[in-house]
Amino acid sequence: MLEINLNPFTELQTDRLILRQVRESDAPEILFLRSDDAVMKYLDREKMESLNEARQLIQDALISVKKNEGIMWAICLRGTDFLIGTIGHWRFDKAHHRSEIGYTIRPAFWGQGLMSEAMQAVLDYGFNQLHLHSVEANVNPNNQASIKLLEKHGFVKEAHFKENYYFRGRFLDSAIYSLLKPKR
Template sequence: MQLMKNYSMKIEINKSVFERFPKLESERLLFRNILLSDSKDLYLIESNEAVLKYMDKHKMESIRDSEKYIRSCRASYKNGNSIEWGIIEKSSNSFIGYFGFWRIIKEHCRAEIGYSLSPNYWGKGYMTESLKKMLAFGFNKLRLHSIEANVNPNNNKSIKLLEMIGFKKEAYFRENFLFDDKFIDTITYSLLERDLKDSLDTTV
């Protein structure tokens, strides 16, 4: 009797996405790598008090800070540790924000997302449009199993956005994050591919 060999498919992320930066597109927006020429626009976003209110990080002090961040994004992508896109409004060709998988945990096929948008473009549904496209890429191309987002409990707009897309509350951590000599609570949301809302555009 011939024994059948046990073939099992190895579960892992798709590393080929780190060979050439993936450009994405939605109805109103383009998503591309963040360029040094975006440094001024990025600085204006990351030094805005309204943007940083619940992000629990220090504001950028100069364009040099944004240039340093852009270079770190490039290096992290090259090493397969993150993918961050600049958000470009098609109608004006303006850099209006950024988003991405800023921490990819390869061994668990999981990634943490982050996002930021200029206040001049709030209320237009741009971040919803952006995240839907990114999540489709994460599950369909990068082959993630789960995606997480960590949010300040007082950031009601971000919480509403995550829940609308389909993220589920996974944990509430009490005073687990130290910022400016103050311990802050954090809510962790997560999304599995099977959790996706029917309205989510799964095309890339």
């Protein structure tokens, strides 16, 4: 069984980004991400309504790291401390050396390759530091931008579940994409 150790928290850097630990002062930006119509369009969950909800999400993320159950980074442009998005590994399946990746970014930063940059750093961390064998993503099949991002990083569609998710009185489809650890 895979042993996950997320402590101490590992900050990641790319050419344009710093991926740092989320903190309580990020609550306004988390609230924005989790309440913005464009960001939430394909997340298929209720929007956040308060800073307290955002603070709770941050506390949950910090506890997940302490318990080695998940890790979420704040995505910040180099030279700033302002959270523009989040990305992380969660739903670790330690028996099968697998995690699920999740991510969000402010619409003002869409189409600039920033999430691709963050994703590469997080995938490298997952495969090289956590020793994952595979990473999966659960995507709304209508979210073409997310699917394009996943495919750019080598993810392959493994499944399309018909009406397996119930949200707001409707059954929705889910697409599962997966990436195996690259062979060296």
